[in-house]
Amino acid sequence: MAIDYSGMAFFFNKSERTLRRWENEKSEIFNMMLEQYSAQESKELNSNSTVIATVSLKGGVGKSTISDAFGFYLDDSIILNLDLAQPASQVNACPTIDYVEHIENKTVEEIIRELTQKYRYVIIDTPGDPTAEVLEALKYASKLIIPMTVGKRTRQATESTLHTFFGEGTALTGAYDVFFLFNAYTDKKKRDEAAALFKEAYEEFKPYAAVKLNPKLGALDASNAISTAEESGKSIFQMVQENRTAYATAAKKMTVLCNQIEEHFKLN
Ligand SMILES: Nc1ncnc2c1ncn2[C@@H]1O[C@H](COP(=O)(O)OP(=O)(O)OP(=O)(O)O)[C@@H](O)[C@H]1O
Ligand SMILES: [Mg+2]
Helix, strand or coil: CCCCHHHHHHHHCCCHHHHHHHHHHCHHHHHHHHHHHHHHHHHCCCCCCEEEEECCCCCCCCHHHHHHHHHHHCCCEEEEECCCCCCCCCCCCCCEEEHHHCCCCCCHHHHHHHHHHHCCEEEEECCCCCCHHHHHHHCCCCEEEEEECCCHHHHHHHHHHHHHHHECCCCCCCEEEEEEEEEEECCHHHHHHHHHHHHHHHHHHHHHECCEEEEEEEEEECCHHHHHHHHCCCCHHHHHHCCCHHHHHHHHHHHHHHHHHHHHCCCC
8 A cells, every 4th residue: 555645744744755764764663653644544534423432441330321311412313332232222212223233244434434424423332341343433433421430440440441442552543522421429529529539540641641632521410310211211301201200300410411511522
């Protein structure tokens, strides 16, 4: 494959001459740059669609809940569920494709390219493991939602999520807007303490970040409405549409949250 020197020169803000010289004299650095540039190239989607991924290496923090709520809140959106063990198309309020049903005949890249041709927003819901599918999908995402719940373990898992996906040695490149979500907290004081500790941890991680992260912290209270709605296979928004007034408060809080995420991601 021919090397695109002029594209690389633009991408790295170096002259073509420098790059050609480095190719001979500093081939190790040049090859690393070429690899990074090629990864960036393949990530570009030929569409106006935005890919948003919900990730965390901790299970049960609310990835699927937030994916569905945010997808339902946005117009013209679809969820691609990469959790092979938990199909979601039958329960989600937002239209959802379970990758497990297409795994035999489509790669993650193909399916993302297809969906981004059809929908304004593609939300990728991921399992709690750094699977090959997740790593592939993250190449196409530019926005991330990382939920975390109460406790030290979740904080550690979130730190390890950052290091695993976005730290040194990652195959990912580029810039991501990140919305960290403290989910299902009942105690505001505890939540604020956790936020302070997490901010510290994030500052420590920053020098190791291999990609550009633009973070924002938000929170969502614990709510019985969310868990009971899920049990009936619906979203709180659907419950409200069906005039189940008990769900109105939870739906309102979820809307405020979705609005904050939308603003941070500059989707409106
Ligand atoms: N704010 C909340 N208040 C109450 N319950 C919640 C809240 N957020 C999520 N839940 C509940 O917590 C459980 C786990 O949430 P969810 O399935 O979204 O997590 P997940 O990160 O997708 O988990 P997994 O890693 O297994 O895919 C669900 O039963 C969900 O209804
Ligand atoms: Mg899930």
